[in-house]
Amino acid sequence: MTAQQIAHEEEFELYHYGESLCSQMVRLALEEKQIAYKSHHMYLELTGENLSRAYKQINPNVVVPVLVHNGTPIYNSWEILRYLDDHAPDQGTPLMPTTPEGLAALESQVFENALRGDIALGDNFGTSIAGASTYILANILKRRPALAVMWDYLLKHPDPMRKFAFCVLRLRGGLPKPLYEKFIRRLAKGLADTEQQLADGRDYMFDNYSLLDVMMTAHFHRLEDVHLDMIFSTDQLPHLTAYWQRVQARPSYKPAMTDMHSWEWRAAIDDIYKGQPSPFLSLLRSEVATRLAEQDAARNNGKAAA
Ligand SMILES: N[C@@H](CCC(=O)N[C@@H](CS)C(=O)NCC(=O)O)C(=O)O
Structure with missing residues (x-):
């Protein structure tokens, strides 16, 4: 070996x-x-x-x-x-985009949705959804004595930023509020951009189901966990809402996602939200509305210039 x-x-x-x-x-x-x-x-x-x-x-x-x-x-x-x-290129679903547009945009869109150590929390869509759910991590950490958590993370976690963040979560129960507002604004941008991408009636982000759809499925499932999924509405985000239903209907969703739910994560969600929407829902709604209005204005300007 x-x-x-x-x-x-x-x-x-x-x-x-x-x-x-x-x-x-x-x-x-x-x-x-x-x-x-x-x-x-x-x-x-x-x-x-x-x-x-x-x-x-x-x-x-x-x-x-x-x-x-x-x-x-x-x-x-x-x-x-x-x-x-x-x-296994020929087994199951091919995960690469098949259109030239999809292949050209793949790198940047994966980058936008990836969780990477070199992207600060809140600087892309992926890290914003991770950041927005840190209340859940804090709630789970609360099950252990603060000293035990600090000992573990400070001494054993190799990432200086994360070790500090986990201690802050355990001691404060969450990150500072302006950071959550930053996450929400970044999420709103991602949701509005995705709505626009799907607006031509395509089924998936690059027409055929691809690894970008894999990433979006995990992110949108997390929006449910943080009780922000009420943003999926046919009024505000009709294409995104249909898309979210489409990816959930795939045979991969249940075994990979819902069958794997962890009890302590579900208990934390119940404890935090008590069946109510996230307190950040109204901010998300208004930010999405602003982004969609900006997109409309840009489209109209484009038409006027043509
Ligand atoms: N760049 C890695 C990020 C992996 C990552 O951050 N995983 C999180 C869960 S989503 C984790 O293991 N966190 C535990 C910790 O940092 O202590 C990837 O894309 O796989």
């Missing part, structure tokens, strides 16, 4: 967590590609299992997901999605 090899029993093994966005994307892709895998379900905030020495052997960066293929670990969800499609 070389240093990079991970002990394994099956061709594909996945280290993941029920509600991690990146894990959801990889599970959706595995379902779409009809690739069977052995599941290693990890607990993150509930136990700090990902900070253990054992897991650092699998991923020194302590994050999930990690896909292990014949013992070789593959990190980063967007790289895993591409890897799976390259590995």
Whole structure:
């Protein structure tokens, strides 16, 4: 066994967590590609299992997901999605766009939706949805004594920004409010842009179902978790609303998403929202309205200039 090899029993093994966005994307892709895998379900905030020495052997960066293929670990969800499609191009759903427009826009749109250490929270759509759900992480962390959490993260988490953020979440119950407002504004931009992209009646982001749809499915599912899904309405975002129903109807959705729900995450949602919409819903609605009006104005100016 070389240093990079991970002990394994099956061709594909996945280290993941029920509600991690990146894990959801990889599970959706595995379902779409009809690739069977052995599941290693990890607990993150509930136990700090990902900070253990054992897991650092699998991923020194302590994050999930990690896909292990014949013992070789593959990190980063967007790289895993591409890897799976390259590995089995003719099996299940092809995940690359098939139109020239889709291929040209793929990189920038994946970048907009990826969760990456080099993109600060709130600087793209993906990190904004992750940021907007940090109340849930805070609520789960509350199940453990503050000192135990601080000990774990300060001593064992390798990312200086994240170790600090997890301690802030445990001690304050959330991040500072202006940050959430920043996340919401960025989400509004992403929602309005997506509505515009779908406005020509296409079924998926690049016509054919692709890895970008995999990413959007995880993000929109998270909008439900943070009780912002009331933004999906045929009045304000008709194309997006139909799209959200379409991706949920795919056979990949249940096994990759809802069947993988974690009890502590669901309990945290109930505790935080108590069945009510997010307090940020009205801000999101007004920001989406502003963005859509800006798009209309730009279109009208374009027509007038033509
Ligand atoms: N760039 C990575 C990001 C992975 C990531 O941030 N995973 C989160 C869950 S979505 C995680 O494991 N967080 C635990 C931690 O940082 O302690 C990817 O795309 O896979």
